[in-house]
Amino acid sequence: MDAKRDHEQGRRPEQEQLRTRRSGGPRKAQEIFDATLDLLAAKGYEGLTVESVAQRSGVNKTTIYRWWPSKGALLGAALTGASRLDLTLPDTGSLRGDLEALLHTVLTLLTVPPAADIAVSALGAVTHSPELADHISEFFADRLAREQPVFDRAVARGELSADTDPMLLVDLLAGAAWLRVVLRRRPVEKDFVARAVRTVLDGALAAGD
Numbered sequence: 706m707d708a709k710r711d712h713e714q715g716r717r718p719e720q721e722q723l724r725t726r727r728s729g730g731p732r733k734a735q736e737i738f739d740a741t742l743d744l745l746a747a748k749g750y751e752g753l754t755v756e757s758v759a760q761r762s763g764v765n766k767t768t769i770y771r772w773w774p775s776k777g778a779l780l781g782a783a784l785t786g787a788s789r790l791d792l793t794l795p796d797t798g799s800l801r802g803d804l805e806a807l808l809h810t811v812l813t814l815l816t817v818p819p820a821a822d823i824a825v826s827a828l829g830a831v832t833h834s835p836e837l838a839d840h841i842s843e844f845f846a847d848r849l850a851r852e853q854p855v856f857d858r859a860v861a862r863g864e865l866s867a868d869t870d871p872m873l874l875v876d877l878l879a880g881a882a883w884l885r886v887v888l889r890r891r892p893v894e895k896d897f898v899a900r901a902v903r904t905v906l907d908g909a910l911a912a913g914d
Contacts (some may be wrong), residue, residue: 711783712773715865718731718762718899730766731769731772732762732812733762733763733764734786735786735787735788736762736763736764736767736785737758737764737779737875738782738783738786738788738802739762739787740758740761740762740767741758741779741780741783741787742783742784742787742789742790742819742823743819744757744758744761744816745780745783745822745823745826746819746822746823746826747822749777749826750826750827750829750830750834750837751778751830752883753776754776755770755773755775755776755779757770758776758779760808762887764772765780767866768873775835775836777837777839777840778836778840780827780837781837781839781843781844782839782840784823784827784840784841784844785843785844785847787821788809790820790823792813792848792852793810793811793852794808794852794854794855795855796855796858799862799907800855800859800862800864801862801902801903801906803855803858803859803911804855804874804905804906805898805899805902806877807852807855807878808878808879808882808898808901808902811878811882811883812882812886812893812897812898813863815882815883815886815887816886816893816911825887827841827844828883828887849875851879852871853871855871856869856871858872861863874905876892876906877905878901878902882901885897886906
């Protein structure tokens with residue numbers, strides 16, 4: 706029975722295994738995750754080490770290495786499992802309202818310290834670390850899975866067709882926020898969220914074109 710269970714667990718999708726590890730990790734997992742994110746914000750990815758995380762969290766580094774064999778794996782787990790980055794799923798009663806709420810969350814992540822320092826440092830380091838890129842992709846896959854009910858409800862209400870690609874909608878909105886805040890370094894106008902969601906859902910052409 707145990708062998709069969711282990712075999713079935715080994716066949717689980719990668720994201721489900723990640724969730725299992727996150728919930729069944731060290732007893733002080735949140736302290737480890739908080740230390741990891743604090744050090745990332747302060748020192749960047751290059752300055753982040755498992756040893757410094759161990760010192761800051763008070764958890765022996767051998768325990769950390771037992772669960773996360775590299776700092777890339779540790780950071781990926783922290784981004785997905787840290788309570789400070791947890792996603793509160795909106796349920797406004799409409800797709801437009803839910804997307805505006807999600808986009809506000811993204812903008813907060815990119816503009817309000819220390820989350821902004823964490824996001825910019827992590828995503829900026831992806832280009833230099835293929836291993837980290839793999840773990841960052843896990844974070845985005847996990848986040849999209851958490852957001853899926855927004856799109857399921859929209860389909861049930863008749864606001865979206867069943868073949869709509871949720872990832873494309875999320876990428877268009879989050880990408881607009883990322884470009885505006887991080888790359889263009891332009892201020893975010895009060896109506897930015899409403900305009901971005903309206904453009905994605907309704908298009909940019911004038912009525913009748």
